[in-house]
Amino acid sequence: MMRDSEREVIRTLALFKEIADVEFERLIEGAFLQRFPMHVVLINEGEHPDFLHVVVEGTVELFARYEARETTIEILQPVTTFILAAIVRDDVYLKSARTLAPSRILMIPAANVREIFGRDPVFARAVVDELAIRYRRLVRTLKDQKLRTGVERLANWILEADRQQGGSGRIALPYEKRTLSALLGMTPENLSRTLASLSAHGISGNGREIVISDRGALVSCARPDPLIDGPE
């Protein structure tokens, strides 16, 4: 099901790093690594969880629908697990998931997760850490959403993206702009305009690239806050 190299990568995840080999082997027994094309729905909100998912390669978007509307909750890059909370609670998904790029997803049977969790305190500790991190990330997202304007959200997203990409000041958009707009809680049209308006605040760039030409100006526009934009 998995090459050794892949197994090693997954092993380095905080969620699995500390557990004993025996437990790890038991955990991924019956797991399988599957390749998916772009724009494939992996999970539908409302369904029941059978597997813990791990993005091994590619990009996964967590999104949600209501009536005819749709919004992005989070975008996951390798290597990350998702829908852990639904498995722990053994309750329906609150979010859907789809690939934004050709991806490889590891699917670990939910029963395994619960079994190891119930028996291995080390793994239990890791699950708690993971959930707490996720919780705090979501708090940051909600603050970002409720306390900032569209311009501020975008400006801070750019700063964060730059940081993640090495801080060179040249950012390659990791996904489509329509996706980014949904993530930031605005329409594609509005993102377009907002981005254009930031050219007066230290931003230039075209197409799939954004360039920070005047970081000071951008920062004074974004006013980043460690309690919203922090790394974790």
Next chain:
Amino acid sequence: MMRDSEREVIRTLALFKEIADVEFERLIEGAFLQRFPMHVVLINEGEHPDFLHVVVEGTVELFARYEARETTIEILQPVTTFILAAIVRDDVYLKSARTLAPSRILMIPAANVREIFGRDPVFARAVVDELAIRYRRLVRTLKDQKLRTGVERLANWILEADRQQGGSGRIALPYEKRTLSALLGMTPENLSRTLASLSAHGISGNGREIVISDRGALVSCARPDPLIDGPE
């Protein structure tokens, strides 16, 4: 520090219900139950966590600031714990907390929580459950915020409040309207208008009371969704 009756109430919390007496006693060793007047700040975002808090009586608001703005994240009624995630991560608070009513708060030393957590699998399991529940609640909040208009958020809040108060169709506002407006992500002025506009959709009431006069009309306006408004 605590009366037996209070101890019993806390013991019934999901977080503590299953653990052994010995562990529970150890957990609340050095804990203290304190009375606070209305509008007292218990926690400031950015500070470091020393205690796990439990609302034993009264009401606590979790809120956050950014620049000159402020918003409500969650409002807690007895009996509920809060800031568990910060303790687990041993990292600064992302939210502040204040009392909205005269309250009694149980404060359990963070060190105790970590100690028992590291030793008692039953408690570890409870912590995971608690975090997963909180996480899912926050997902619902974020969906509510990003996918609904102000009218819809208010209408659904009314339905939920009615449910919690027994479904009689008469709802007593549990806190000030300015607080509700912050919780719903709008200004007090806007809440006023929105509430007035709902009188055309099955709502009447004055002052601190809201009456559902036509539930069908309200529901068709609110369009509740089990994946947003669910109980948990």
Next chain:
DNA sequence: CGCAAAATTGAACCCAATCAATGTTCGTGG
């Protein structure tokens, strides 16, 4: 009572959504 804070109401304004049209990108198949 009487004051201070909260709530309501009105008017003007602004940010963002919608509708509509055009330009651009990118993946696909010939």
Next chain:
DNA sequence: CCACGAACATTGATTGGGTTCAATTTTGCG
């Protein structure tokens, strides 16, 4: 490899939901 088409992105015009500012009324509490 190029041409084509569909989806994405941009731009403009308009609408609308929500905020802000301001003034008044009501509530709650000492």
